[in-house]
Amino acid sequence: xxxxxxxxxxxxxxxxxxxxxxxxxxxxxxxxxxxxxxxxxxxxxxxxxxxxxxxxxxxxxxxxxxxxxxxxxxxxxxxxxxxxxxxxxxxxxxxxxxxxxxxxxxxxxxxxxxxxxxxxxxxxxxxxxxxxxxxxxxxxxxxxxxxxxxxxxxxxxxxxxxxxxxxxxxxxxxxxxxxxxxxxxxxxxxxxxxxxxxxxxxxxxxxxxxxxxxxxxxxxxxxxxxxxxxxxxxxxxxxxxxxxxxxxxxxxxxxxxxxxxxxxxxxxxxxxxxxxxxxxxxxxxxxxxxxxxxxxxxxxxxxxxxxxxxxxxxxxxxxxxxxxxxxxxxxxxxxxxxxxxxxxxxxxxxxxxxxxxxxxxxxxxxxxxxxxxxxxxxxxxxxxxxxxxxxxxxxxxxxxxxxxxxxxxxxxxxxxxxxxxxxx
Amino acid sequence: xxxxxxxxxxxxxxxxxxxxxxxxxxxxxxxxxxxxxxxxxxxxxxxxxxxxxxxxxxxxxxxxxxxxxxxxxxxxxxxxxxxxxxxxxxxxxxxxxxxxxxxxxxxxxxxxxxxxxxxxxxxxxxxxxxxxxxxxxxxxxxxxxxxxxxxxxx
Numbered sequence: 300x301x302x303x304x305x306x307x308x309x310x311x312x313x314x315x316x317x318x319x320x321x322x323x324x325x326x327x328x329x330x331x332x333x334x335x336x337x338x339x340x341x342x343x344x345x346x347x348x349x350x351x352x353x354x355x356x357x358x359x360x361x362x363x364x365x366x367x368x369x370x371x372x373x374x375x376x377x378x379x380x381x382x383x384x385x386x387x388x389x390x391x392x393x394x395x396x397x398x399x400x401x402x403x404x405x406x407x408x409x410x411x412x413x414x415x416x417x418x419x420x421x422x423x424x425x426x427x428x429x430x431x432x433x434x435x436x437x438x439x440x441x442x443x444x445x446x447x448x449x450x451x452x453x454x455x456x457x458x459x460x461x462x463x464x465x466x467x468x469x470x471x472x473x474x475x476x477x478x479x480x481x482x483x484x485x486x487x488x489x490x491x492x493x494x495x496x497x498x499x500x501x502x503x504x505x506x507x508x509x510x511x512x513x514x515x516x517x518x519x520x521x522x523x524x525x526x527x528x529x530x531x532x533x534x535x536x537x538x539x540x541x542x543x544x545x546x547x548x549x550x551x552x553x554x555x556x557x558x559x560x561x562x563x564x565x566x567x568x569x570x571x572x573x574x575x576x577x578x579x580x581x582x583x584x585x586x587x588x589x590x591x592x593x594x595x596x597x598x599x600x601x602x603x604x605x606x607x608x609x610x611x612x613x614x615x616x617x618x619x620x621x622x623x624x625x626x627x628x629x630x631x632x633x634x635x636x637x638x639x640x641x642x643x644x645x646x647x648x649x650x651x652x653x654x655x656x657x658x659x660x661x662x663x664x665x666x667x668x669x670x671x672x673x674x675x676x677x678x679x680x681x682x683x684x685x686x687x688x689x690x691x692x693x694x695x696x697x698x699x700x701x702x703x704x705x706x707x708x709x710x711x712x713x714x715x716x717x718x719x720x721x722x723x
Numbered sequence: 724x725x726x727x728x729x730x731x732x733x734x735x736x737x738x739x740x741x742x743x744x745x746x747x748x749x750x751x752x753x754x755x756x757x758x759x760x761x762x763x764x765x766x767x768x769x770x771x772x773x774x775x776x777x778x779x780x781x782x783x784x785x786x787x788x789x790x791x792x793x794x795x796x797x798x799x800x801x802x803x804x805x806x807x808x809x810x811x812x813x814x815x816x817x818x819x820x821x822x823x824x825x826x827x828x829x830x831x832x833x834x835x836x837x838x839x840x841x842x843x844x845x846x847x848x849x850x851x852x853x854x855x856x857x858x859x860x861x862x863x864x865x866x867x868x869x870x871x872x873x874x875x876x877x
Contacts, residue, residue, distance in 0.1 A: 388805040388844040426789050427801070427845055429858040462739040467748050467787035470843060484744040486786045502741055545807040545848035552849045587806055587844075617848070625810050633809045637843060643786075 301531055302555040303519040304512070304539060308399030315434055318441040321402040327447060329518035333410050334455045338369065341414035345517065347525035349537035353392075354382055354473075354510030355585060355614045356691075357536075357603035360517075366497035367415040367505045376418035378506040380482070381408055381514055383424040383431070384466060384473040387586035388637055389619040392541040393511040395553055397424070397431035400515075401438035405461065407514035409452065410521055412459045415507055420461040423478055426468045435463050470641035474690050475508045477643065488645040489690035512541060534559030536602040544570035546620030547577050553617070559605070563597040565618065578623040581706060585614020587634050588695025590702035591621075611702070626722035627707040628714050631700055632660035638696035649693035652679045656700065668715040677704060725768050729757055733772060743773045747783050751790050760791040788842065795838040796831045798876040801855040805844035811851035812866065817841075819866040820854075823873070836876070 307316050307324050316324060333341055346361025367377065381404060385393040396404060408420050424432055439461055442448040450458045464482060466472055472481045476490035479501050500506020516538055520528050529537045536558050542565050543553040549571030556565070562584065566572065573579050581591040584601065590611035592599065599609045606613040621630060639653035656679045659672050680701040683693040704711065713721055725733070732753045736746040750773060754765050761784055763777075770777045784790045791799075802820060804813055817828070820839060824832050831838040845853045850862030854872075861872055 385846050386843060389807050389848050390844070391846045391848045394846045425846075427842070427855060427860075430860070464739075464749075465752070467752060468789035468842075469787050481748070482745065484740075484742075484747040484783065486782050543849060545851060546810050551851075583806075619806055619810070619848070621810075630806060630810065633804070633806050637805055641843065 300557065302539060303531075304396065304403070304515050304541065305399070305555045307403065308395065315398065315400050315438070316402065318402060318438070318445055318447070321400075325522075326402055326518075327406055329410050329521035330406055330447065331453065333413050333521050334453060334457060338414050338416055341410060341521060344520055344525055345414070348520045348528040349525075349532075349535065350513065350516055350520060350528070351536050351603055352510055353512035353516075353540070353615070355387065355588075355612070357613065360509065360513055363497065363509075364411070364415050364507060366495060367507060368498065369416055373416070374504055377416060377504055378501045379408060379412040379415065379417040379420045380478065380501070380506060380508045381420065381422045381511055382473060382475070382478060382508050383422050383428070383511050384478065385428070385511070386425055386470045386473055387588065387615055387617075388634070389545055389583065390543070390586045390615040390617045391545070392543055392553060392615060392617055394428060394431060395541065396511050396515050397428060398434055401431075401435045402442070403515050403518065404435070404511055405438055405442050405448070407517040408461060409447070409459055410517045411507065411509060411514055413457055415505070417505075417507065418459065420459060421482060422461065422463045423472070423482065424463060424465050425472075426466050432463065432465050439463060469643075470637075471643040471692065474692065477690070478508060479506065486643070488643050491689070532558035532602070534600055534602045535604065540601065540616050542569070542601060543617035544620060545617070546582070547574045547622045547625070548572065548620055549574055559600040559602045561597070562592065562599050562601060562618070565601065566597070566620070570620075573620075573622060580621045580623050580625075580627070582621060583614075583619045583699055584611050585616050585618070587619070587637065588691075588698055589614040590698045591706050593706050611698070624722070626664070626720055627703055627710050628660060628663050629720060629722065631703050632657065632664050634699050635660055635696060638692065642692060646689040646693075648683050649688050649696075652683045653693060653696055655679060656696075663711065663714040664720050666714075666717075666719040668718070670715060672715060673704060673708070673711055676700060680704070725754070725765075725772065726757065729753055730772070733769075744775055747773055747775060747780060748787070748790075751780075751784050751787075755791060759797075760794050794831070796835045798837050798857055800837055800839045800873075801842035801845075802828075802839065803843070803845045803851070803853045804841040807844070807848035808852040813852050816852050816854070816864055816866045816869070819869050823869060837873070 342364045350360045351357040471477045472487045477487040481487040496506045540558045545551050581593045596609045635657040639657040642649045644650045680697040683697045685694040733750045736749045766780050847853045
């Protein structure tokens with residue numbers, strides 16, 4: 300089984316490969332290859348590979364790039380942003396790529412930038428990833444020293460700069476258009492779409508924003524081609540995927556596996572199943588803002604299409620497991636507390652609704668829940684459905700709630716009936 | 724007044740962005756690195772350098788979890804209260820931490836050694852519960868060993 304994304308990441312706790320060692324392991328090969336190709340051919344390769352965005356939404360990457368204006372009349376500078384603002388609760392995959400193989404991200408950024416003929420790149424990194432910041436800074440400096448970045452990369456006519464922007468901590472910044480506002484030094488509220496960032500993004504110029512894991516796939520697609528990339532996967536979505544498991548399983552962790560590996564294989568073989576004495580009740584398949592899957596869904600293949608058919612989303616591919624000794628209502632209170640706190644306050648259904656939901660969940664946990672509370676929670680899931688809010692934060696926040704109300708309704712009702720949390 | 728060092732560090736950031744305003748988050752963090760927090764006076768002084776009003780700057784400063792608009796202790800403890808850590812024992816860890824230091828979340832110890840703040844998911848969920856002290860990450864933190872962690876910071 301091939302693991303292109305993680306093959307150079309030391310498993311013994313050593314630091315990442317420096318530029319020389321990275322090149323020795325075959326790194327920056329795609330750069331030399333790409334610089335000899337017409338930029339549009341790279342977009343075409345990525346399109347054919349069926350690479351879908353790994354940040355959670357799963358939008359086809361090549362298609363995204365094809366909206367960027369190119370040619371002599373295209374506005375400049377154009378921007379490429381690596382979204383390294385990994386703040387989705389339960390998600391810890393980009394950290395591995397950033398800390399473990401920083402040159403891979405730089406190589407992916409240059410290849411992507413070359414495809415859309417971008418001039419300037421930013422890595423938008425969350426503040427708490429201090430080790431990643433240190434390692435990225437060092438790798439960027441090495442890349443400049445060796446003419447992999449800057450003017451006339453490797454003696455070609457193409458020039459591209461990368462700057463590391465370390466944020467100051469807010470979940471909202473991970474949303475594509477809010478991230479643009481954050482980079483411009485404004486409050487990170489989302490922008491309306493259209494215009495899409497590919498046409499009018501940073502400072503009104505064409506901008507592509509991609510998740511770290513997405514960009515790290517690009518060099519391998521350039522090197523080995525779309526057919527190879529598709530052959531890595533069990534399903535129609537191309538490539539491998541970083542899958543993670545947290546919660547009370549025997550071996551929480553992160554693994555690069557073929558796209559479309561089943562939930563059961565990840566949970567039972569890789570994470571070792573539940574800890575002794577605990578039973579599985581459900582899981583959020585791809586971070587906090589995805590619907591619960593339960594026992595009946597364990598044979599679902601983890602890709603963008605199949606998880607959706609099971610009523611959820613693959614999201615970031617990092618699962619959070621709920622066991623039978625943990626209160627599902629308490630878990631929901633924790634999740635909605637997060638979303639209510641991190642709402643940017645820009646639109647009313649979100650800032651008002653998420654706070655209502657959090658208060659009701661708290662009252663259930665504190666034993667002061669009332670008959671009718673579950674209907675009120677159900678109302679919030681409707682009012683914050685996709686299309687009713689400015690961005691995807693609130694609809695995402697409602698996904699675990701609406702599915703918990705469906706799968707764990709008896710637990711909610713018991714809290715109201717008994718005026719207490721039965722787990723306390 | 725901003726110090727010459729602060730000014731120099733802020734100016735070094737300007738070359739990476741097309742206008743002054745875009746460096747405001749970096750600038751707020753530079754000031755915080757030197758002074759521990761960002762006061763009203765610092766905001767006014769920074770506004771003059773970046774051609775922003777104090778209110779515009781405050782709008783940005785207060786948007787972020789990690790720009791401190793009030794004084795903090797010598798060391799800032801960030802304890803993750805998000806879902807995986809909650810499942811894996813955040814409440815016990817938090818209880819032990821706050822009772823050991825005799826302050827609540829959001830407060831600073833009387834000797835100004837520690838400020839404890841809740842933080843959103845630290846992205847190390849397979850090693851929950853997690854916390855940070857200043858720039859250092861601690862994973863698989865056992866409530867009983869919290870003293871050993873704190874002893875590293877004077």
